Amino acid sequence: MTSAPDAHMQARRPARIDAQAAPARAPSRYAALDLGTNNCRLLIAEPGPAGIHGGFRVLDAFSRNVRLGEGVEARGELSREAMNRTVDALRICAAKIRRHDVARARIVATEACRRAANARGFLRRVRRETGLDIEVITPEQEARLALAGCAPLLEESAESLMVFDIGGGSTELIWIDLVGVAPDQRQDMILALAPGRGGPDRSELRRAARARIVDWISAPVGVATLHDRFADVAEDRDRYALMACHFEDHIAGFLPYEEDLAAAKLGGLQIIGASGTVTTLGALRLGLERYDRARVDGMWLERAAATRISRHLIDLGPGGRQAHPGVGADRAELIVAGAAILHTILRLWPAERIRVADRGLREGMLHSLMWAERPGGPCAGPARAGADRG
Structure with missing residues (x-):
């Protein structure tokens, strides 16, 4: 006993x-x-x-x-x-x-x-x-925190913004409309979208910000789940194609997927990618022998370069990817899945380049906590346990 x-x-x-x-x-x-x-x-x-x-x-x-x-x-x-x-x-x-x-x-x-x-x-x-x-946290909260984490990378000229975050078990996409929002108000608007916990009510600001969300989606498909699902497919190229199709099936309900996307080719859309896949491809694009966050975070990755590097990594095979100093053993088996997701996004929304974000949920949480309590801010003051869960 x-x-x-x-x-x-x-x-x-x-x-x-x-x-x-x-x-x-x-x-x-x-x-x-x-x-x-x-x-x-x-x-x-x-x-x-x-x-x-x-x-x-x-x-x-x-x-x-x-x-x-x-x-x-x-x-x-x-x-x-x-x-x-x-x-x-x-x-x-x-x-x-x-x-x-x-x-x-x-x-x-x-x-x-x-x-x-x-x-x-x-x-x-x-x-x-x-x-x-x-x-x-819920999938929507995850998408909004990823968006808040990437807020400092927003360009003043952007008319709309899509942030995607490729995770291990899911991939979040969120699209917001920026037309008519003054550049000096955009950061507050994005941070107001971050789900908070504690602080005085900020419902009015959050309602105004949420009105800017065109759509968001959390696909239960990430690099780890894709890898597990198609682990029995021997050839990397076959696995890559199956992964891309599987991911696209899961985002078919995303509103910008269904609409006429001609505007995406006019330069008004900014795309920010937050994931280990995107930062790895960014570092390889820069030719870095050793990863350097200061150079990768915020860089621009051309669509053509992302496609070229992805194909090269697939052609290397499992052994070649493990031996590659820019990939390594931890990421070697998951980079094919990440490349399949990234390729699908860039094919559907053909912006010439995307901005690389070595940041995500952690930065979104920090930004929203500090923004909420900044001097004179809308949420300055002590926390209330369990309030404003978003």
């Missing part, structure tokens, strides 16, 4: 990190943790001058390929091995958050935890063992 934990054991449990705790003073340090299907990523930052991260200074960061969603496509559950890997990574994140005395944090999980039947039990284990209280 097992006995209840004694007082000593209870004292050793990690203190719960409450993402909604209201600090006694204005918060100066923020944390954003994105637990995706493949990766666990953390950023800790404080407000700073506009720069590479668009208005905040990074104090600490962490990223680990935990492959949480490995096998979920086939089994419908998170495996014990994947959960153990992820909890180990989350312990490191929790220690960093405490060490930096973070005043406010946003901690989210995405597609793997949305789909897995045992995700609720896994999240309880995470809370018990690390103190992290993880929020499983």
Whole structure:
């Protein structure tokens, strides 16, 4: 018979990190943790001058390929091995958050935890063992956070904007209309779309911003799920073609897919791509022997170059991709799936070039937290637990 934990054991449990705790003073340090299907990523930052991260200074960061969603496509559950890997990574994140005395944090999980039947039990284990209280966000929230993360990369001349984020378990696309919005108002409009938690009501601004959304979609198709689904297809080119068709089937309900897209050829559409696939192709386009975020984030990737590099990577074969210094073992088996998704997007919306974003949900969470509490901002003041979930 097992006995209840004694007082000593209870004292050793990690203190719960409450993402909604209201600090006694204005918060100066923020944390954003994105637990995706493949990766666990953390950023800790404080407000700073506009720069590479668009208005905040990074104090600490962490990223680990935990492959949480490995096998979920086939089994419908998170495996014990994947959960153990992820909890180990989350312990490191929790220690960093405490060490930096973070005043406010946003901690989210995405597609793997949305789909897995045992995700609720896994999240309880995470809370018990690390103190992290993880929020499983909806596909719409994920799309809007990705959009907010890319806000600093918006061009003044853009009349419409599409942001896509290729994840491990899903791909989000969101399209917004910018006609008639003054350049100095665009960033506030985009950040108002980010789903927040806590802060005074900002419903009026959010309603105005939401009116600018033409459409959004979250396809339950990402690099890991595509790889798993077509793993039995031996030839890379055959697998690539099947993946592209499968992805296109899942975005057929996206409104801009159905409409006349002649405007996309007139230069009024800006496309921003946020994913490891896009940043990898961007680095290869620059000929980098070692990845350099400062050079890749915000660069322009020509459609023709993206197509050429994708074909080259497919022709290399599995061994060639693993040996390629710009790809590596971790990304070698998933880059074919990512290229299939990217190629489909660029074929449907034939902009001459896209802007590469080495940023995403974490940056969107940080931008929206800081924007909400900036001096004189619409949400300045202490948090209200559970409010404004978006």
